[in-house]
Structure formats: C-alpha cells, structure tokens
Amino acid sequence: MNLDFSDEQKQLRDQVRRFLSEKCPPAAVRKILEGSSAFDRDLYLGLAELGVLGAAIPEEYGGVGLGDLELCVIAEELGRVIAPVPVSSSIYLTAEFLLMSGSEAQKACWLPKLSSGEVIGTFAFNEGQGRMTPDKVQARVEGGKITGTKAPIADGSIADFAIVAARDEADGISLYLVKLDDDGVSRDALESIDPTRDQTRLTFDGCPAELLGGQGEGWHIASVVMDRAAILLAFEQLGGSDRAMEMARDYALERIAFGRQIGSFQAIKHMLADMYVSATLARSNCYYGAWALASGASERPVAAATARVSATTAFQQCSKNNIQVHGGMGFTWAFDCHLYYRRSNALALALGGLSTWESLLIERMSAGNTESAA
Amino acid sequence: MNLDFSDEQKQLRDQVRRFLSEKCPPAAVRKILEGSSAFDRDLYLGLAELGVLGAAIPEEYGGVGLGDLELCVIAEELGRVIAPVPVSSSIYLTAEFLLMSGSEAQKACWLPKLSSGEVIGTFAFNEGQGRMTPDKVQARVEGGKITGTKAPIADGSIADFAIVAARDEADGISLYLVKLDDDGVSRDALESIDPTRDQTRLTFDGCPAELLGGQGEGWHIASVVMDRAAILLAFEQLGGSDRAMEMARDYALERIAFGRQIGSFQAIKHMLADMYVSATLARSNCYYGAWALASGASERPVAAATARVSATTAFQQCSKNNIQVHGGMGFTWAFDCHLYYRRSNALALALGGLSTWESLLIERMSAGNTESAA
C-alpha cells in the first residue's frame, strides 16, 4: 500500500516547479489578464519543449510516454501558478479524446502536433445555460458539414481544431473533429470572470466535420474523457489551493496590526487552519483520483467526482479567504489574490459545476461503487 | 411601522419570566428528564392559574381573551426555560384546532378545560418514518370508530383526548376528536432524545371518534393550524437560543484558561458572535411571524416557514456551541447544556424537520407570496 507519488514523479514536480517559477511569475499571468494576448505562447512552447505537453502521450505519437500520474503532478504545478496556457483544453481533453477514440490516422496526424505545441485543440461541448444534458446538444452534422453554436468554449479563440459534440444524422450524439481555420467558423471572444483563460463562442456554418469514435457514442466517450480530465483539473485546483493558502500564511506572518503579527489572532489563525484542512482533504482525494486514473480502476467515476468536489470546495475556500486575510490590499488589482479568486471560480465551473459533480458522485456511489464509501 | 411587542406585552413577558424562574428552574426540568413523571403537573396548573394556557382563548370559552401576540411572548419564555409541560400539544395545537374548526358544542366542552389545565389535548398526526404526506395517513374511521397507529405523538401518555388525522369513509382525510381513556386505546411510551417531553405511540382499536371540522378537510385544517403552531414553536426555539447563548457567554466570562477568561480568545468570542447573529436573525424572523399570525396576513404561510427555518437553525447552533464553549464540563450530565441540546434537536423535528420547512418556504414563495422576498 503506497498512496504517494514516486521519487521520480517528485523529481518531475521539482523540475516543473523550477521551470514555472522562472517562466510563469504572477507578472506573466497579469499580461494575459490585461489583454496583451489570449494565452502565453512562449510559456506554452516552453512547456512543450520540457516534455510537459507530451508527458502522457505515447512516444509513437511524438510524446514522452510517461503516464497519467506524471500528468497529475504537472497539473498541480500548473494550478499553483495559475498558468495562462491551454493545457487543459489541448492535453487533458483533446489528446485524451484522440487517444481513446481516434483512428490511427487521426492520432498520427494530431497527437505529435499537440505534443509539440504546434497546434492547440479544444473540446466544443457546451450549449446554452445550465447543466449540460444530452438534449442540449443541438449542433448538427449533415452530409459531413456541421452547423450550430457552442459556448462558452475554453481556448476557442486560439485552438486550431476542436472536438465537437453534435447530433449525427441518426439524431444520436457523436463527436467530430473540426478544423477552426475554415471559413464557416466564426469565433467571438467572450468576457469572463477569469480573463487569464480564453473563453469563446464558436459558430459553425456548414464546416467540414470528421467523425471521431463510433457514431452515436459521443456522449459516452465525452463522459469518460471528462471524468479523466476532471481528475487533472482537480490537481490544478489543488495546486491553486495550496498557493492561495501559502500567500495568506505569508501575509499573516508579515502583516502587523495592533502591534502583533495578524497570524497570532485566532480569527486569522483558525481561518488558515480551516484552509489547510480543506486543502489536505482535497489532496488526499486527488491522490485517490490519481490512483484511479492511472490504474484504470472501476472506481474511477466515483474517484473523479470525489476529487473534483473536494478540490473545488478547497480552492474556492482558500482563494476567498486569502483575500480576507489580506484585508483591503487583497482587494486591489495590484495584489495577486484576485487572480486566484478568479481562477478558482472559473475552474469550479469547468466541465460542470459543483452541484453537477455532487450529484454525479452520489448517483455513481448508489449505482454500485459503494465500497469506496466504507 | 412598529416591529416590536407593546409595553403591555412586555409586562406580560416579565411576569411570565418571573413565574418561570421560580417554578421552572433547571432542577424541575431534570426531574422530568430523570423520569419522575411525564410532565410537571404543578407547573402546568400554575401556568393555567396565571392565565397562560388560556391567554389566546376567548373569555366565552374560559380563556383570558388576549391574543396571538401574547401567546408568542409566552412561548418565548417557555422556550427559555425548556419547560417540561404540554403547552404546545394542548394549546398551540389542540385549542387552535377547536377554535378554528370545532362545533360550538365541541368548543364549549373542551376549551374551558384546556384553559384551566384540567384536561390535556394533543394532535395525533404522525405515522411512520419520514416527512408526513397525505398518503401516510392510514388510520381509518368507519362507522364512527377509529382504528390505526399514530407515533410519535407528543404528550400522548398524558393527554385526555387527541385530535386525530384519519381516513374517513370517503377515503379523504378528516380530523376526529378521540378520548384517550377509552378501552380501545393503547399507549406505549417511547424513548426519545429529549425525555423532558413525552413521546408516545397511540394505537386505536375501534374507539369512538367524533368528527372535527368538515369531512375531507382534515389535511387543509391541519396545515393551517400547524403553520400557526410553527410560529409559536419558533418562539420557543428563540427563547432557547437566547438562553443557550447566555449560558455560553456567562461561562466564557467565568472560566479561566491560560490565565485569561476564555471569552477573550477570538475562537470563543467569534463563536459567540455567530450565535448572537443567528439568534438575532431568528428573533427578527419570529417577529415577522408574530405579525403575520396576529394580523392574519396572507403572508402567514411564508412567515411561518421563515420563522421556523430561522429559529430551528439558531437553536441548534446555539445549543451545540454552548456545549463547545463549556468544554468537557458541558458534556457532563450534571451541567444543563445537554438539556438545551436535547430540546433543540427535538424541536427541530416537531411539526416536520428543517428540510420540510425549507422546502415549504420556497414552494410558498414561488407560489406567489413573493413580495416578502424583496
């Protein structure tokens, strides 16, 4: 029994952390926040070069051929620095879709380019307001051409292609690979609570769409891939939780009020203790998720929802209380607290919000995977 | 605009409080807890003599002829001392059922005796586990005789008669007045989390049952009366919240740890502040309920649910944190903290639990009484 990363995985973590502390300081995130561009291309290419993007992609498709656990370690580090790059869209989702359901040709065509950062992919799933359900999928493919509107789509402005969930000619839901440089695609950038990550409305007006995976299997494939990605996003949230907690801790040590370090007041000290508790539970649940992700255990659906609910709760709590510990300064644009607050609330909604995952967790537990409850 | 009790009502409060502080100290409550009897008969008769039981019963039926607001004031005081008497069963419920739906003969027969404390009434509604719904009412009246089982029934061991909700011959739900000294009645006392209030299983095996109110109107009448009683129970909860908070405050001032009054630690101070906030919100919501009760406003259903949800939350919070402030001593049988903890959790379930009232509140608000949301 061993619920920890290996020494090699920890070395990878240190390596990625060193790289990111140099290449992705808060100033780099602010550049994107303030609109200089939709993502940090240099950072992204640097990550590609470091082997981060291809970590879990097999060597035969241009990847490094490490595994899911390595990707978890990387995700945590990206979350710590709230990196303004499309790794979740292009790697956790798009590459996984290809690996799970792509034809040999599709994999050979796209995976090496995703791994090298040469192209960016995204997953075009959402339509309309509220929890996604199969009936909300209205985009439609007829005669190999797709028509419809998808929003909000993370990294839609910068992606080269998208995996799109759409109605097929049998009115089932299938997945399609759609290149976004086609004339029939319009992209409208959307304002969001977290401008450090691109959000876009994609409108398809009869663009070529290539089937990915079996016809009518779109919803099932998407569920599996979203579960896997949820675990990786939970690691990003975990990294963010830890960093927000550390920022608050450091400020509580440095800041003096009433002649004392504010961390000596129980109101602050206990708020930090509760942040620690929440982040620790999230870490343990994420490790459970990592184990399920890597081992392919039948518990993965439960583990994914567990990790996600726990990490969402932790990151929202840590990021909001980080502002509270900082007081007025924490609410200035100049301090970095709001960057974490924005990201925590954006990540809370990615792939479906907290209530969706809470409901999924219990549904899945009651559907039979109850041994994990004990 | 005046959201407060009148000076006369405040004088009544002082009078009742003085009476109860003499006649209902914690030792009196403990006697019932420890099983000497099912309720404090002397206290109950004393309350009758003081005019408390008949406060809201018209003079023509032997009451004092004051109003609902006076009953609110009284309920708060009974709640403060967690009085071990059947006022809620006999007055908030039974007397109200008679006043709302009793025939002239029924009123004339029973109200004077309820008012004098000579007889005790109760409401036999519950059957089985979980939220009560019309389909759970299985007790049945045929040819004027009732058969079935009702549990748990508050004060069922000591009541002289009960208002029973049962299926009538048309399979509708009607209310019946049933005398409990009949041979066909068995009473089984039940163990409960709050032994200071009697809980009993009543089994009817063909006892005479006299219709109260219109046939088939039982569910409707019960809903109205339970709403009214819910406001009074909320006042009991409010009184209990305040007293539990005061106990905690007094202990935090008296107890020394680490050379300081423990109330000087923010962990304790802020816990008490949160208890105060919760009790204050409950007080304001209870006053809203009192206004709706007394004025017969169309907002009463919303106000009842509002008062109830708020007061349930406050009393549970105050009673559990009262134990926490007291530390180990708070968990001894000898300290009074558990008496309030027990009562708070028992009252939380009376007339339906928190989730039931939460659901009712929003259902009612969305059904049109939305002005109160603003």
Added chain:
Amino acid sequence: MDFQDTPEEAAFRAEARAWIDANAPKHLEAELKRASFGSSGLTSEDPVAAGKAWQKKKAEAGWACLHWPKEYGGGARTPIERVIWNQEEGPYAVLSGAFTIGHGMCGPTVMAWADEEQSRKLLPPLASGEEIWCQLFSEPAGGSDLAGLRTRAVKADDGSGDWIVNGQKIWTSGAQISDWGLLITRTDPDVPKHKGLTMFFLSMDTPGVEVRPIKQANGASGFNEVYFTDVRIPDSQRLGDVGQGWKVSLTTLMNERLSIGSGMSTGFPELFRFCMEAEIEGKPAIEDSAVRTRLAQFAVKQSGLKYTGMRAITALSKGDTPGPENSIGKLVAGATMQELAMFALDIQGEAGVIWSEDSPQRGRFQAMLMRSPATRIEGGSDEILRNIIGERVLGLPGDIRVDKDVPFKDIPTRGGS
C-alpha cells in the same frame, strides 16, 4: 406589531411621494435601476452632475439631509420619516451616492466639534450638494487597526501656528470629486497610539494633496489613495484639541451606524427571480430540492436582516440609540452575497464563467461574486465585526493588547515569515 403607517406617517409619505413624482429626473429612472456595486448605472449623464442637480432640488424644497437641523440646511425629520423618504425616493437615492459620507459621517462630526461659525459656513453647501466631502482615515499600515495611522502633522516652524502634513491615506471613497476632507493625523508619536492623534478638515485643493485612484480586484475604481506632501493646514481647521483626534473620529464612526435602512441586501431577491426562470435538467430550478434548501437558507438571512432593520427603526423611533448590534447587517450580507453568487454561477453551469450583458440579469451574479470580497472587508472586516459583537454587545473581554501602553514609535511594523 404593525407594518402600517400612522395617519401622520401616511400624510408624510403622500407628501414625499407627490413631490418626488413632480420633481425627480424620471428620464434617468431606467438607467438608475441598473445600478450595482458602486456603479450608479448612469451612462447618459455624468453621475456626479446629475447627483448634484437632484440634491440641489431636494435642498431647495427642504428634502435634503432629513436628519440634520434646519439651520445647517437639513430637514429635521424623525427617523421614521427618513425611512419613509428612503422608501419613496427609491432608485433616485442612487444619485446621492457621492454625498453619503459627507452627509452621514463628516457633517455630523463637523456639527459636533466645529464652532458655530464654521458649522454655518461648511454645512449648508454640504447639505445642498454644492460641496462633496471625503473621509481621510485609513492608511496602508492601518487596515483594521485604524489607530495605527502614520500620517504626521507637525507645527510649522515659522510661528504661524499652521500644521505641516506628510503621509498617505488609502481607501478614500470619492476623494477625486471631493471639495473637502476630514483628516486624522498623528501629532505625537511618543505617546501610546490612541493618544497622539489630531483631527483636521481641509480643502482638497490645498497644495501638496494628490489623489490617485486605486484599481480594485473587480476592475472598478471606487477608492483612492491620497498623498500629502508638506501640506499646510491652518490651526483654525483643527477639530477638537491636539491629541483628541481619536475621540473626534469616534463621532464619525458612531454616525456610520446611524445610517440604518431596511437592512443590507444579500442578493436574495435577484437569486430567487433567477431560480424561477432558470432550469435544471429541463425543470424549473426552483423545483429542485437542493436549490430549495439553499434558497431557504438565503431567504431567512435576507428576511432576518430586513426585519432586524425594521426592529432597529422601531427602537430609533422610540428614542433608543442604535448600537453595535447593527454590525450584523454587513457581516451577514457580505458572506451571504459571496456564497449566493457562487451558487448562482453553479446553476448557470459552464456558462456561469461568462460575465457579459447577455448573462442572466446582465451579469449581476458575476458582479456580486467579484464585489462581495470587498464587502466582507470595507468599513470593518468580518473579524472586526465579530469582535465588536462579542465585546460590545455580549460584554466579552477585549483581545489581549500588546500595543496599548507602548509609545507609538516603539510598536513593531513588520513581521517575519
């Protein structure tokens, strides 16, 4: 227990309603109803100019500063009348945003501490909206520890009796549009911190005063930093004695509490409307039991604050002074609004991340999410409010103070990590 107006109150309400109906800038109503979180909602006109115009009209008809005496330009009305006025003024009250601090806090402080001649000169233009005041109290090093301020005032060495001020203030609402400021300074760092403070008022045009807006986390800029470089203030602009500044400031802060209305909003009415319209898996969100539970808990907070406000007004109308118990409004509203916003976004699903005019209620919940952290801090953080309730309402002992009897200059200013 009565929500009805007395006949006198009803008459006052009718009078107020009629006057507002005849005089309010109705062409702005629709825009003003969009006000949210520091924005007046006005785009067709300059909000400050529109506010000044409305205030002037009110002053001319006797509807300005209802709680002030008439000799200073006020209306000398009862607390209940003020509440009725507020109810009737409705969306137009947003126009008075720029005057809130001057009317509610600076004016009463001037009234209490300035001499009669100064009061008669300073207060009427403040009441009528010709002049705007701001409050220069908070400092970067201060935060919750208000008395820890470092802005220094020293006597000029030219024998004029003037004071020379150097330092920095922060979180000053409206500094950029203010004519006057109420300024607290440290005049003696050798005595314990509450004892070495002195209060002044000054024209914001005084040379050496520089205002810089602060960009907030939500992108707005309601607050400012104000820098003082060798700013000269005549001794006649001192309020209270030298060293008495803390006592003077308490007048200001106590008056903050007097501004009670119908309780702060938690955002519940908006959330309720939203849940009536939104759907979860094809059914109205309001029918989902998880939504109902959350809504019910938010509802009782909203209504608890509303009726707490009414109980406070009732007490006020019976002659009681509002006390520290009114601290609960912001404490409950701030935290509730933050939770509520997160919940509203959750119901919106992934679309909740979008913050635009096309979002439900024009992005109001996204705005709440981004503004609510400030509500939990400004004007007394959650933690300070819990201390106030614990100590001043419940009578618990104060925190242990290590800075109490120490000369100000000897109090440490920086911890180590």
Added chain:
Amino acid sequence: MDFQDTPEEAAFRAEARAWIDANAPKHLEAELKRASFGSSGLTSEDPVAAGKAWQKKKAEAGWACLHWPKEYGGGARTPIERVIWNQEEGPYAVLSGAFTIGHGMCGPTVMAWADEEQSRKLLPPLASGEEIWCQLFSEPAGGSDLAGLRTRAVKADDGSGDWIVNGQKIWTSGAQISDWGLLITRTDPDVPKHKGLTMFFLSMDTPGVEVRPIKQANGASGFNEVYFTDVRIPDSQRLGDVGQGWKVSLTTLMNERLSIGSGMSTGFPELFRFCMEAEIEGKPAIEDSAVRTRLAQFAVKQSGLKYTGMRAITALSKGDTPGPENSIGKLVAGATMQELAMFALDIQGEAGVIWSEDSPQRGRFQAMLMRSPATRIEGGSDEILRNIIGERVLGLPGDIRVDKDVPFKDIPTRGGS
C-alpha cells in the same frame, strides 16, 4: 500509487487472517459489530474479561502490541503490518478498548522514561492485558489548558523521600478498571506553570485514591473523576526529574498521534446506507437532490480522511514521523458526525426524535447526535486543534500568553461576569 499489498505484506496478511480465523472469539462477533460510541456492544459477557482473554491469546502468539519491542511483550512489527493487522482484526479490535490508553500512551511513556528494570516489570503485563493502565492528566480547572493543573505532590516530612499527593483528576477513561495510573502533579507552584510539574506512576489500589464515574450528557459513563487524599507515592515511582513533568507528558501526548489508522469515521457509510433505504415523499431519499448535495459533501470528508490516513501510513512506512498534521482527523470527523446526525434525523421526520432499537439502524444516528459533542472536545477541542494546525503545521505565531512567565500561584483562576 498502489493499494495492493507487496508480496511480504500479503504473506503477513494471510498469516494474520489465518491466526485470527482460528483463534478469535467468533461467538461474540455479532454483538461486537453493534459496538458504538463507547459501548463494546457486548451484553452476553463482561467486556473487560472478554478483552483480557483475547489480549492474552494475542500476546501468547506474538500478536500483542505490534509496535512495541519484543523484550517488553510487543511484536516489533512495521507500521504497515500494524495497519494490516488492524484491518484483519476487524470487529475484535473493539475488545481491546480497555488497553488503548495503556498500549498507545502510558506504555511508550514508561519505555522512554523509566529505568530498564521498571520497564521489564511494568510493560509485559500491560502488553498481555493482565494489567490495565489509565492516564491521570486532566483536571477540572485545566480543560484545554492542560498545564494549569493543581493536584499537588509534596515531599513527605518523614524523610522517607516519598511524595504525598492531594487533588483531583477528571476525564480519566477506564480508571475504575485500571491497575496502574500515570499521574502528573504540581510539585512547585512558585515557578511558571510548565516548570513546576512532576510525573509519577502508581497503583490504583494505593490508599487514598478514590474513583467516581462521571455521568455524561448522553447518559453513558466512560469517564471518571479520581480523587487523591494524602496518597503516598515512593520516589522510585517518579518518571523523569522533579520539575520535568511537562516534558514527560509530551512523550505521552505525542504518542497519541502515532495511533493512526484509516482515519476516523464521520458516520458517512451509515448515512449512505440509510439514504439508500429511506424515502422522501415516496421516492428513495438518495434520489433527492438536496440529499445528494449533503451526502456528497459528507462523502468527500469521509474519503478525504480515509486517504489522509493512508498517506500518513505511507509516510510512516518510509520512516517519517507522524506530525501535528494528523490533528485534522478528529477535527473533521467530530463536526461532520454532528451535522450528519442532525441531517439523518431530519430525514426521519418527526420519528427522528425517537431513540430506540426500532429506530433506523437501531438508533445509531440518535446515538451519534448525542455523542458527537464530546468528540469535538475530548483529547483536544476543535479550537485547540486549529491552534495546533495554525501554529505547528503552518508556522503561525502562538497566542499572546499572559501566564507564561508568571509564578503558577499568581495566575487568576476565576473571571467575573
């Protein structure tokens, strides 16, 4: 990342399982599975006698005190092996309840501070269950402030070197069945409070020792008061130097943390089963979205504690010492269990008030409701645990101490209201 046994671990597990299968008192299994909240569940046999019998069997076969050295009657097993043993022992572990404090805390303290001869005399009968130990630390005046204890030990004036002890202890688990006690006393009230303490061990038969059970709020009596009246203890039963008692006690308290298993239970598995069976308005409770939301939040706490325990065991097996971070278990479990019990009763509706064998799961949720307040207090209250996490895990400064450098006798003992 791996939940599988290594081949060595699998072999150990098989061996343990086989031995337990052959030797455990299977006739008690059904009763033991009903154990809850301090009750062993046993009614057919005396729980202490049954516990002693099982412990003796384990000791004879080398399965007692797996973490102790063999020379003191232990099994000298690795942390992972202990975890495997615990998993396999299952319901029979309840039988060892009376030994928990002796094996987990008193024994290691004796090992660390007594001389070799004493250790060889005292420890083997403790390991084999012949003798039971209790820990006499807490006092009425102490509570969270453990070092504030007032039980006095003074040198006898007869030149014997013996100590005479007077005072009172409280919250002593198992005192009424214990043979030995670990006793901390104050030997010098003229020095600051942590400096004047001295540790002893004594036979609970010593004249002048009187044990009185405490009735708890939930009606049970797991704890005792222990009164000392002129109790004479030879100086040879001192552990550590005079005045070194606080340091000795830290050995005991640190060992409390070593008793890590699979994390404390929050009651979630029981609640989940209950919600699978219970109905709300005619439908399974588990399908109600409000129930799902609450369950999910409880579920992630339960699983978070479970995997936090596994992470701690992983660290332990790599040679790390468990630290203050393990404080989170009780902090999370206590509060969660209390909330969860209230929620379970709510689902039961008015019937939730009934606490009987006929209640769902034989009244387990009612028992949780009534027991959980103690969980939030015993062995370090929620507030103490948050201080420990804040200070010892996150490195925040300690609370301001007013009792630190003050002679113990000058520390006030009573506040005023």
